[in-house]
Amino acid sequence: MSTATPELTGNRLLRFWPAAAGTAFGALVAYDLAVGADLAPVLTASGLVYLGAAALRRPRAAWPVFWLTFVVIGAAGFTPWEDADTWVLLGVAAAFAVYGLVRGVTRPFEEFPLQSLAMVVFGGAAVAVLVIGGDVAAYIVAAGLLGHAAWDVWHRHNGRVVVRSMTEFCMFLDTIAAVAMIVVTVNG
Template sequence: MLRFWPVAAGIAFGAFVAYDLAAGADLAPVLTASGLVYLGAAALQRPRAAWPVFWLSFVVIGAAGFTPWEDAATWVLLGIAAAFALYGLVRGAVRPAEVLPLQSLAMVLFGGAAVAVMVIGGDTAAYLVAAGLLGHAAWDAWHHRTGRVVVRSMAEFCLFLDVIAAAAMIAVTVNG
């Protein structure tokens, strides 16, 4: 039973995100954080670093709720991602190519989608977040299968979190 803790935690966090979403929360920061976790682990060259980076993003998203700026979490997470990318580059973490270079490209895509969501707004933005999260779920599955960049527990956890958050986003938007 202990073997399935990442799945149970992913489902629990997914339910938490779905609940927040029903209350009107924005998922652009979650989309940004999904790329940040992998980029952080790649830049630090430590798969286990994915968990502390996840908790860092969780704290940033939570703390941003206490600021008057609507998109503060997304911008702070993007700044942290840039710092991680620079740190990894300075450390020489550019080999192998599927580590820092590929994770940086993914961060650009997920972060770019989050910025587009902030600009677009409305139902189109909601569907873009859902598509981004489902794309990240596929990313999680690939990383889980290959065992690269992040520990498998993070990939499992994130897979379930992403799918549940995407389904909730679609459900809230369709029924909204």
């Protein structure tokens, strides 16, 4: 018989909500998966969330920036422009970069400067995916998402830039989406 109170048990379960939500989002992305270029906006968004929080110097801003990327990706499906979501997210990233530079958010290096560099890498990979297409693009996206999952682990340990719940959510989302991309490509 457990001696834990219901509140304590509930708090323990609540502690795992980011992993559960990331798993659910990852499964949703995996279910809707078709080709490598489909996840280019997810790769772009992964860098943008961290850049936005760093530019704003508010770790909790990661969640509103995430929801912004979610809305952009969802809304792009209703436009006639192919890959509009990736380009819009890159534009938002550029706006955050300019905002961070204007505010003079250049120290410490682990925050805005490093997040800017990461955005260039993840955004550049997303653009490469749009240009290359096919199986190679799928593997680039998978590698980028696995790289971002490692980024999440480092930030979870570091405790800077974004809130811990975001790092935990992204670890699961990125890993599940990357593995699904590899499985779909290998079996496709």
